Amino acid sequence: MKFEGDLLQLAAKAERDIKQIFQRIEEIQEYNEQKVLEAFIRHRVSESHFMPTTGYGYGDRGREVLDAVFSEIFKTEDALVRHQFASGTHALATALFGILRPKDQMVCITGAPYDTMEEVIGLRGEGQGSLKDFGVCYKQLSLLADKSVDMLRIPDAVKHAKVIYIQRSGGYTQRPAITMEKMKKIIDICKKSAPKAAVVVDNCYGEFTQKQEPSEVGADLIVGSLIKNPGGGIAPSGGYIAGKRDLVMLCANRFTAPGVGKEVGSSLNQNRSLFMGLFFAPGVTAAAMKTSVFALRLFSLLGYKVSPQFDEIKSDIISAICLESEEKLKAFCAGLQAASPIDSFVTPQPWAMPGYDCPVIMADGAFTAGASIEISADAPLQPPYTVWLQGGLTYYTGKMGVLSAAQRLKNSEDKN
């Protein structure tokens, strides 16, 4: 791979600028790896837990211990960790349908939820089988002009809520992820205003980016995808729901069927991958965070608007880079794809993805299809042509991807 001298010099400057941030990330990594290892030890994870079950999967010890290890790490009463979750959206939908009943109210207090959740809630699309279709009411508290949560209006907004929904990561918006310090303040207000409501946090992209998880600062339920942070790049699919025992039970009943709940669902041959992925997750998340910080610094040095700033406290692995034109967006994605381990030879094209309301372009040369803990980028094809970059199984391969994207971008500029 060939990079111009100018670009390499700028990259070297970027790496000097981010040294201290890397130290901070490594400290979080060490803390979280210790947390994970201790949970494995306490629950006596053993080779026998990797044995596959088939059929109903009654008494699948590996599945049960995996749930226990997740709850230990997230400090929850219970967890439902399953490779059968098709995606993060599926896990989130399971949680919401598990808890909410007709006429109940769900209030999202972090502005518009992640795109795919719009159809789950019934804000967009045919709405067949959506929460709205089942008679669940939905309310949303807008963010303030500076994209922060409107703390003062929380008490009034949530007073009739059954579920208070918080999205930790910014998703396809340019708001920064909510740090656990801020999350605690937000949840404290929610608990005071609506003590009976369940606080559900969409934790996608957030796991292991800080020392605490939302469940440690008051969330009743947290939900995420295993092809993001907690799968460590090894889990081939799946998701998790963790939190209060009674809520997890409701989710399990929705996930399988009332009466059988958590007791069925054969692990087939997935337990080993899910345990191993969890074991690697804090390290892989740290690599993804480093890749993100490098990209944020490099692209701001190149003169692009980025979000968050490289030295902000991060609570997810995403970076947004505003590329300002469709051509640059395509060049960025092509460059990133060209430095991916899988399918490096293909050129990403925009397409209409299910769950999204405009064409999306993606660079995703991953071992696991669509896994965004691996170096990947996606962008809706609309002004201001912001690309969302995430992942990186290792820092140096992530850095190569970022450099390749930057080089391709420079080449496209030089052509014009």
Ligand SMILES: *Cc1c(COP(=O)(O)O)cnc(C)c1O
């Ligand atoms: C990824 C993600 C989801 C779920 O998306 P899937 O593609 O279905 O896994 C939900 N919310 C946020 C913030 C996400 O990043």
